[in-house]
Amino acid sequence: MKYSSLKKIRLSFAIAFFIIVCVLFLDFRHLVPESFFEIFLWLQFVPSVIKHIGAGEAAALGFIAILILTFLSGRSYCSFLCPLGIMQDIISRAGGKIKKRFGRFGFKKPHTFLRYAILVLTVIITLTGGVYILGLLDPYGIFGRFMTYFVRPVVIIVNNFLASILGHFDIYTLVDTRKPSFKAAVYVIPAIFLLLTGIMSLMKGRLYCNTVCPVGTFLGLISKVSLFRIRIDNVKCSKCGRCAIACKSSCIDFLNMEIDNSRCVDCFNCIGTCPDNAISFGFSSPAKPRESVVQVDEKKRHFVIGSLLMFFGLSQRTLAQERNGPVPKKESTVKENKTSPVSPPGSTSIKNFTSKCTACSLCVSACPNNVLIPSFTEYGIAGIMQPHMDYHKGFCAYECTRCLEICPTGALLPLLPEAKKLTQIGRAVFIKENCIVQTERTACGACAESCPTKAVHMVPFTGNLTIPSTTDDICIGCGHCEFACPVTPYKAIFVNGNPVHAAAKKPENIKTELKHEDFPF
């Protein structure tokens, strides 16, 4: 086998995979069938781990496959399957075109302390506090947030522009689509990571992956003992150093003929650049770890201990907040007394949801009704970016189960449509004092007409007027009533979340007896 073809294989696979993942996030017309999502995302490492541990699902074994793959061939995941990694390769390539020196890497010492510190912290915090740091650093999640919050809106704007032009010619193949709007705070975290990964990859190739990314570091540990790896034939090698310059991971120490396999991402760029054909990819027994003298730095130790304490404290604070429920955000004359946010159907409880969601935002992208909105403080500050149901922005369509069918982490578990229709994620609360029928003495009923179960219905008021009333046990908390309520800025009906989802009763209904033998007029 020609080793130089490895790079071509890597490139074609990565580009194809990257495009597919982009399409999953950018499919604003919701044309991709739900079943496709799992096919392409089951190998994403962090979501798969969470799904497996959380749900105990035998099916969610994607991460095991990745572990085996890494043991066999090193960090192929990072070059072939990690969308953030592929994105950084693209940026890095662009960087090399902009400035020659951005495309010339050369050997660098690893930031050993930093990368392992981040890995250890992430693991400890995840085990003790929750998934929020893991979610923050999960490369797939980071990429998902870029797509959802930066790329998707641009795609929709371009689509709408083209749709409006075509619309003038009576062509409706492109359809104007509502662009979701989020709080400015929502963009902070994705923006920070965009800058971080963008700048690092533009100038330094895979520096982010080999310094910050906990998945990269973790897989790097395994790839230290992987079976197949890049080798340099020291007989053929003329020590020209081209390979080191081509190495995005800066992990080829050509002078000492050593490759830091924990940083190598199997991009195979080095193979093609070698004029001596001295580099190959093949079976080799794990190299003995180099003995190195670690200099003890007291400051670093303090830093680690301090960070540990801080994150541990933060995690405890989060737990406390979750127990008490977030504080209502808005003050109004008649308060929407929301004691709990609404977590999406299939999440079974807020606690379960917040402990498994990495905020990859795939559901935010996939929701046809734009009801899933990244939270700011709704779930407590540690739940930032985890989506909640915002019924001022949309409502949960009665028949729709899209988000729970595609969730890659199992934070949302699939429900059959019939089961979803009987899952009470919250309950409608009517505020009579805000209602138009009460204040204006005119008919409205927008809430009741929207209610799919008639948990919100109209009862006689004065004259021909009717006023809303609610039946708790058949309400499923879909929020259509809250969305439809025309009262501004605060609604006359709102859904208070169920911290633990409950079962709703099936609405009872009697067969109508209306019949005409002849015209009644």
Place this chain on the structure above:
Amino acid sequence: MKRRDFIRKSTGAGIAAGAAISFGGYDRLWGKQPPATPYDMVAVMGGSPEAMFDLGIQELGGIGAFVKKGQKVLVKPNIGWDRTPEFAATTNPGLVKRIVEHCLKAGAKEVYVFDHTIDNWTNCYKNSGIEKAAKDGGAKVVPGNSESYYQEISIPEAKILKKAKIHQLLLDTDVFINVPILKNHDSTNMTCCLKNMMGVVWDRGYWHRNNLHQCIADYALFNKKPALNVIDCYNVMTKNGPQGVSKEDVANLASQIITTDWVAGDAAAAKMLKLEPSAVDYIKIAHNLGIGNMNLDTLNIRRIKM
């Protein structure tokens, strides 16, 4: 034109227009009045929606009496909800298809179908069966989900709804055919012809906030009126409307009402639900505004049982 002439002429025109408006019922005299037909209304009972329409429209002189060769037609059904046809929350797809076919047969240049849905529009169009039926019939199915498709119009005679943003198709087409489905409505008692127009405006919330009944009647003053109202009473949601909870809400009345007078149409439809027309506030208001006639006794109605 000299400035003096312009002022003189425009003053004259202004006086004439003002006088015409002050007479009331101005639109009925001068607006696009449907051609004279032997009947004010045709009611059919006992057939399929398609067969009832074939028969009913024939009694009114065929669709050719309303649609001329080369005209663009808008057929506006109720596609508001993401429900399948048997829930009777949306207009019967077979009826929509048949109307489209009639229009095209009469030489219509293009027939458009749209609704500003309440549920997700793609699901509504698909699950109601109307998108497919209309396309099969030869119509162009157009989205109504974005504000960019809507243009502002004014209704000076209106009491409250003086301005509204309506779908451009209503302005761009020559003939407008209103195809509501009769349903119970737990706030306004019923929804039919007049209320179906909530699906051509962008901001329905405004209607709900500002005296719903008055707004429904006000909109009917706008000068683009339906040439024809075809009321689907085949399957009728008799309670839990306008969305319905289950098929238990639906009665098979196997009827259809075709009329040029949408107030009369709503009055007859109310009777189908065993409601007095006067129990529906917007019918009364519209009647008093001279938009139509709710007194069915005074109308020439052709009743057919198949």
